[in-house]
Amino acid sequence: MVRIVLVDDHPVVRAGVRALLEGQPDLTVVGEAVDLPSALATIGATHPDVVLMDLNLAGREGGAEVTRQVRALPEPPAVLVLTTYDTEADVLASIDAGAGGYLLKDAPPEDLFRAVRGIAAGETVLAPSVAATLVRRSTRPADALTEREVEVLRLLAAGLANKQLARELLVSEATVKSHLAHIYTKLGVDSRAGAVAKAIEQRIIRAS
Numbered sequence: 001m002v003r004i005v006l007v008d009d010h011p012v013v014r015a016g017v018r019a020l021l022e023g024q025p026d027l028t029v030v031g032e033a034v035d036l037p038s039a040l041a042t043i044g045a046t047h048p049d050v051v052l053m054d055l056n057l058a059g060r061e062g063g064a065e066v067t068r069q070v071r072a073l074p075e076p077p078a079v080l081v082l083t084t085y086d087t088e089a090d091v092l093a094s095i096d097a098g099a100g101g102y103l104l105k106d107a108p109p110e111d112l113f114r115a116v117r118g119i120a121a122g123e124t125v126l127a128p129s130v131a132a133t134l135v136r137r138s139t140r141p142a143d144a145l146t147e148r149e150v151e152v153l154r155l156l157a158a159g160l161a162n163k164q165l166a167r168e169l170l171v172s173e174a175t176v177k178s179h180l181a182h183i184y185t186k187l188g189v190d191s192r193a194g195a196v197a198k199a200i201e202q203r204i205i206r207a208s
Contacts (some may be wrong), residue, residue, distance in 0.1 A: 002027050002120045005048040005077070007066060009034040009058035013105075017052065017082070020109050027116060035059030036066045043070060048077045049120045053099065055083040055090055064093040071098030078119045082112070086129045089154045089205045092147055095134070101125035145186055145204065152179045153199045156192055157207075 004021060006014050006029060014032050021027045030046040033039035035058045043051065051070055055063035067079045080101040081094045094102055101119045103112060104127045115125040126134070145153070148169075155165055165176045184190055187198045199205045 002050060002116060003030045003046065003048040004028065004116065005031040005033060005039070005042050005046060005051045007033045007039045007051055007057065007063070008054040008082075009056070010054075013054070017112075020112065021116070024113055027113065036061045036069060039066050039070065040073075043073065043077060047075075050116055051077050051079045052082045052116070053079050053094075055081065055085055055094070064090070064097045064099075067094060067099050068097035078122075080115055080119045080125065085206050086127065086133065087203050087206045088133055088145075089150050091130050091133050092150060096147075102130045103127050104129070145183065149179055149183050149186070150204060152176070152183060153195060154205050157196045157199070157205055 004027060006017055008014050008017070018029045018032070021029055030048055031042035033042045037059070039051070051067075053063045053067055053070075057063055057066060061069075063081065063083065067081070070076055070079055076098075078101075079097075079099045080103060081099045082103050082105060083090065084105050086102075086104060091102060100122075101115055101124060103115050103125065107115075107127065118125045152165065152169070155168055160168060162173050162176050162180075166173045169176070180192070180195075183195050187195055189195050189198050196205075200207050
């Protein structure tokens with residue numbers, strides 16, 4: 001029996017996913033959580049095999065950060081991201097945090113069941129669009145954005161000024177300006193707003 005904890009701050013979504021999973025004889029949901037504190041508490045109390053993780057959560061920490069802390073536990077469960085977003089920034093942040101799989105919420109139920117079983121067995125499971133994103137990264141041309149530049153774009157979209165960017169990234173403002181110059185050149189733009197708009201258009205980051 002594969003033991004599962006659901007981490008999602010939408011009760012209707014949790015109820016729907018739970019009903020689907022528990023319709024399978026070998027899958028059972030042992031707990032639910034909405035943010036980092038409840039996720040860690042629930043996992044500690046139930047010891048699941050798999051955590052299904054949404055990226056937009058009720059607390060300050062997003063799903064990628066919750067994934068990072070879950071995977072840092074002494075005996076961590078596998079994490080399967082289940083989200084509506086497949087932008088490059090979301091995918092890279094989740095995989096970097098230790099997620100073993102990434103599935104979209106519009107996937108057919110059978111894909112979800114296979115993904116949960118696969119993750120529990122130690123496999124890596126990726127939605128086709130996510131796999132394509134990672135392939136593009138691995139074969140990217142010289143003018144493709146680096147992971148750091150994608151992170152800068154994500155913070156730009158959140159409205160951070162250069163000083164705030166420097167503080168968030170633990171770098172100097174001069175380094176921030178260098179990142180911005182490279183981003184502008186690679187995207188063919190000449191402003192912060194232009195960079196954000198182009199990155200959203202190209203599905204590098206999501207619209208706020």
